[in-house]
Amino acid sequence: MIRATVRRGGDDGAGVSASGPLWSRTVEIDDAEAAAAVGGGELCWLAPSCEIAGWGVALRTPVDGVRRREVAADVIAHQLSTIVADNGATPATTTLPQLDAAPAPAPPGARPVAFASLSFDAGASGSVAVVPRTTVQRRGGRAWVTTxxxxxxxxxxxxxxPRTPEVGATGRVRYAGTTAAEIAWIEAVDxxxxxxxxxxxxxxxxxxxxxxxxxxxxxxPRVLARLHARFPSCYTFRVEGLVGASPELLIRRAGAAVTSLVLAGTARRGADPEEDRRIGAQLESSTKDLAEHRPAVDSVRATLTPLVSDLDVEPRPHLLRLANVQHLATHVTGRLHTPTDALSLATRLHPTAAVGGTPTDRALQVIAELETIDRGRYAGPVGWVDAAGDGEFAIALRCAQFDDTAASARLFAGAGIVADSLPESELEETRLKLRAMQSAL
Structure with a gap:
C-alpha cells in the first residue's frame, strides 16, 4: 500500500489538498540575522556544511508504504522542482537532467527545500517530507530567506x-524506564x-x-542548541518531534558529487589523552569492531556502485572522536552518472548494515523477532533535499522522539552484534550513546 497524499499548508497548519503551482521568492539577508534565527526553527538542520531552518507548512507529504522510494522520487522531487521561483523559472530543470550542466540560476542556499524524516521500517507509518512556508539557510558566510x-x-x-520566546527552565527530567528491561535486551543480544x-x-x-x-x-530549541554545541561536527536535526545529533552521514549530494560517512564500531573516550589514544588504537585493531564495520562499508559501496563513477572508498577506517565516544569511520565518495536526487539516494541506501545488519533481509527478520521496540523514525534517513536535487541525509541516531506536548520522549540507541559480541559490553555501548540525548535534556 502506498500513501502519498500531498497536503498544502493552511492557516491552521493542517493542510489542504494540493492543486495548482507553488511560488517562491528568495532574499539574501545578513548572516548575523540568520544565525540568530536558525536555532529556533520548527524544522532544523545544523551541520558543518550549512544551517537550515523552516517555519510553517507550504506542502506536507506522508511518504509511507513499501514503495516509498518511488513515492519520494515522483512526489517530493517533482513538487520541489516545479515550484515557480521569483524569476519565473523552475530552479531544478537545468540541474536534475544534466548533472554537469551550467549551475542552477539560484545559488544552493537560495533554493526551496523539503525536510524529510523516514521511518526505519519502510512499511511503517510516520515518514514525512515538509516544504516550509519560510526557510532560512546559511552557507559560507552568506544567508537567505525563502518564502x-x-x-x-x-x-x-x-x-x-518572529523570534519565539524561550520556554525557560523545564521541570525535572524523570526517567520512566524502558520498553524492555535491560536483562531482556541482554538476552536478545545473546x-x-x-x-x-x-x-x-x-x-x-x-x-x-x-x-x-x-x-x-x-x-x-534549547535541546537543539545544547546538542549542536556539544557535537558541532555532527548533523543536528529537528523534524516533527524527532530531535538528535547524528555523527553518521548517510549521503550528501552536491551537483554530481556524492559523499557518505560510514560509522560502525564504537569505544568510550579516555579520561586523559594517553588513555584516549590507547582506547582508539585498540578500537582500530579490534577484530570484533572491524568485523562490525566492514559490512556497513560494503553495503554503501554496493548501493552506490551502479549509480556513480570514480567510487573511492578509504582503504581502512579512521577514528572519529566525539565528546562522549569514538567510532571507526570510512569516507565513501564518487560522482553520479545517473541523475538521482538526494532523497532518492537516501531511500536506496537505507537500511545500511550500520543500522540493520547483513545480509539485509535476514537481519531485518531477526530484528523483528528479537527487538521489542517500535523504532519509529529512529535509525531512518533524516535531512533535506532542495529544488535542484542536492541535499544531505544523516542516519537518525543519538535522538529522541518527543510527543505532541514535548513533555515526554523516547530516547534510542543501538549496537551492532557480531560473532564476538559480549552482551554486557553491547549494553554498556548503548548506555554511552544514550548519554548524548540525556545530557541535552
Missing amino acids: VADRPVTAADVRLP RAVRRIRAGDVEKVVLARDRLVYSDEPFDL
Missing part, C-alpha cells in the same frame, strides 16, 4: 519569522550472537529505548 506560497510572492512577503555463530546471519543491529518525561514541556 513559499500558493500565489506569486512579493519581496514584501519575504521576512524572517540469542543474536548464537544465530550469528550458527551461520543464520552475519551481523544484526539491536536497538533499545529509554522513556523520559517532565512536568513541563521540554524547550526543544
Whole structure:
C-alpha cells in the first residue's frame, strides 16, 4: 500500500489538498540575522556544511508504504522542482537532467527545500517530507530567506519569522524506564550472537529505548542548541518531534558529487589523552569492531556502485572522536552518472548494515523477532533535499522522539552484534550513546 497524499499548508497548519503551482521568492539577508534565527526553527538542520531552518507548512507529504522510494522520487522531487521561483523559472530543470550542466540560476542556499524524516521500517507509518512556508539557510558566510506560497510572492512577503520566546527552565527530567528491561535486551543480544555463530546471519543491529518525561514541556530549541554545541561536527536535526545529533552521514549530494560517512564500531573516550589514544588504537585493531564495520562499508559501496563513477572508498577506517565516544569511520565518495536526487539516494541506501545488519533481509527478520521496540523514525534517513536535487541525509541516531506536548520522549540507541559480541559490553555501548540525548535534556 502506498500513501502519498500531498497536503498544502493552511492557516491552521493542517493542510489542504494540493492543486495548482507553488511560488517562491528568495532574499539574501545578513548572516548575523540568520544565525540568530536558525536555532529556533520548527524544522532544523545544523551541520558543518550549512544551517537550515523552516517555519510553517507550504506542502506536507506522508511518504509511507513499501514503495516509498518511488513515492519520494515522483512526489517530493517533482513538487520541489516545479515550484515557480521569483524569476519565473523552475530552479531544478537545468540541474536534475544534466548533472554537469551550467549551475542552477539560484545559488544552493537560495533554493526551496523539503525536510524529510523516514521511518526505519519502510512499511511503517510516520515518514514525512515538509516544504516550509519560510526557510532560512546559511552557507559560507552568506544567508537567505525563502518564502513559499500558493500565489506569486512579493519581496514584501519575504521576512524572517518572529523570534519565539524561550520556554525557560523545564521541570525535572524523570526517567520512566524502558520498553524492555535491560536483562531482556541482554538476552536478545545473546540469542543474536548464537544465530550469528550458527551461520543464520552475519551481523544484526539491536536497538533499545529509554522513556523520559517532565512536568513541563521540554524547550526543544534549547535541546537543539545544547546538542549542536556539544557535537558541532555532527548533523543536528529537528523534524516533527524527532530531535538528535547524528555523527553518521548517510549521503550528501552536491551537483554530481556524492559523499557518505560510514560509522560502525564504537569505544568510550579516555579520561586523559594517553588513555584516549590507547582506547582508539585498540578500537582500530579490534577484530570484533572491524568485523562490525566492514559490512556497513560494503553495503554503501554496493548501493552506490551502479549509480556513480570514480567510487573511492578509504582503504581502512579512521577514528572519529566525539565528546562522549569514538567510532571507526570510512569516507565513501564518487560522482553520479545517473541523475538521482538526494532523497532518492537516501531511500536506496537505507537500511545500511550500520543500522540493520547483513545480509539485509535476514537481519531485518531477526530484528523483528528479537527487538521489542517500535523504532519509529529512529535509525531512518533524516535531512533535506532542495529544488535542484542536492541535499544531505544523516542516519537518525543519538535522538529522541518527543510527543505532541514535548513533555515526554523516547530516547534510542543501538549496537551492532557480531560473532564476538559480549552482551554486557553491547549494553554498556548503548548506555554511552544514550548519554548524548540525556545530557541535552
